[in-house]
Amino acid sequence: MAALFGARVRRLRTAAGLTQAELGDRTHVVSTRITQIERASGAKPTLELARALDAALGAEDLLVELWPYVYREAFPDWSRKFMEYAERAGAVRQYAAHVVPGLLQTEDYARAVLSLDALLGSEEQLEERVAARMGRQDRLSSPERPELWVVLDEAVLRRPIGGQAVMRKQLARLLDAAVERHITVQVLPFDQGGHEAMGGSLTILTLPDGSEMAYTEGADYGQLIEEPVNVGRYKVIYDRLRAAALPPVTSLDMIRSTMEDDYRGSNVPSRSERRRLAQEQLQQSGGRRLRGGGRRVPRGRRPGP
Template identity: 55%
Template sequence: MAKEVDSSSSMAELYGKRLKLLRTARGLTQRQLGALVAVEHSRIAQLERATGARPTLELSRALDMALGTDGLLADLQPHVYRETFLRPHIYWKTFPDWSRAWLEKQAQAIEIRTYAGHTAPGLLQTPEYARATLRVGRTWKTTAQLEERIEARLARQERLSAPNPPALWVVLDEAVLRRPVGGPEVMRGQLAHLLSICARPNITVQVLPFSHGEHSAMGGSLSFCTLPDGTELAYTEGADTGQLVEDLTDVKSYGISYDHLRAEALPSSMSLELIRSCMEGDSARVPAPPQHRRMAQVQLKQPGGWGLRGSRRRLGRGARP
């Protein structure tokens, strides 16, 4: 190689610099290399400048084959994705300020609690479902921004399976299960993913059935995170706007609303059965409100679980409801 690449660069910049050195060493223009791997030359330019969407593993393998580099770029690609999560300030520049502020806080959290009224939370989305939800948004302006947001969303999920992951408690409105986002196949894959991910000891999912009726969080999503120093923050979000809530009184008020939703939701075992029924296209029976309410309240107060607000214990495998 003609010269050494500065290792202090971000991984995306390192990837781009290596790609440019390899391309020029082979005497190829960006347009010629793009033709060899079936992408526009502007995509090659974006990769070399570390702008736009991050490189995919499939594209990295194609570039390695075209350049004869024996897997160099494919080996580097996972680190670029991982850095999207570890160094979010580099890649979240295209996100709205209100969204970016929450993502930065959530990335530090040791506990995350979420109520989702319309779509599955980003932390639990499949790639296909994420694309279907993000492409209908109105806060991105270019295809590159859309791809970057999809990849950043998927990269954020890595922390859920990393060492010492945050505890995640999610309450899904039944509407999330019933609306076929992306079409039947995408939705079936999303529901299957929910069933699979709930096997992790740090993740709990409940479903709030239609029978519960009106509640104070209708119309959007409501989330909380607990930072390592014990600070609690809330976040409310609608279709095109969101708000990070830091005032202690407001956070407590939203927290009470969330606890009511969690207590009224189906226990996790019944929630998983409802998810499975929706995935299989069955007409799911939802337990009568008094029955599931009593079971949910018992579940939340179990000694090994999170309990109601104020508990700081992590959710362990032996404590799953």
């Protein structure tokens, strides 16, 4: 669609007798930006630029109408194919090495994660991706919702993406999600050491017909594995991760502790601080009420001579 958009711009520009530089002047962008659009080689045009091109070329809203289809290609090919399968999966098993999986992200956390993409073209593209990610979460509350099992590396909890307030809400979201019977959350602690999936995240999908596939992903790559032999190997890796992770109840306690200790509000004492204060108060209270040998002395009475 980006190529089609660029071809339309080039055809309309040529028909209008304009050079790329002249069209750039009329739309307030440099000529190289027009070149990128016509060749579909750079960042996708913003809606504002699509409107400017439409007006400058007298396209009668043709380019504006094409623009939403261009942005449906906001995600790379390998990511889109995986998402198509994930939409139909009856069971989703994920290991997340760096960030909370998209299905469980809050909107602010998703925006913070997606904004880290070095190839992100514009704010419009960012919001398009955020909206797409939030829309995919609707399936978790639909009648066709999948069974979701997530193993989070401890690094996911400790890395403050978006700041303390964003992280606190994100961890609270994990705790709320784990209450649902079809969602299980585990944490793989640092003290488990190295493992076979350290290079990136791993997802195992089970489709309604019983077929399975694996998907591995790094910062700027993804690989969909469909050969049964290779999928079986990744299933073994995932099962080992799940076995090494903390049990679900203990995992939730770790998430709660991290939320309260690492991402607490500025005026809220941490769990360890609260424990220390409680212990001090208990000791002070005991010191006032006990005299020699631990014998309790009624308040208001002094021991005799």
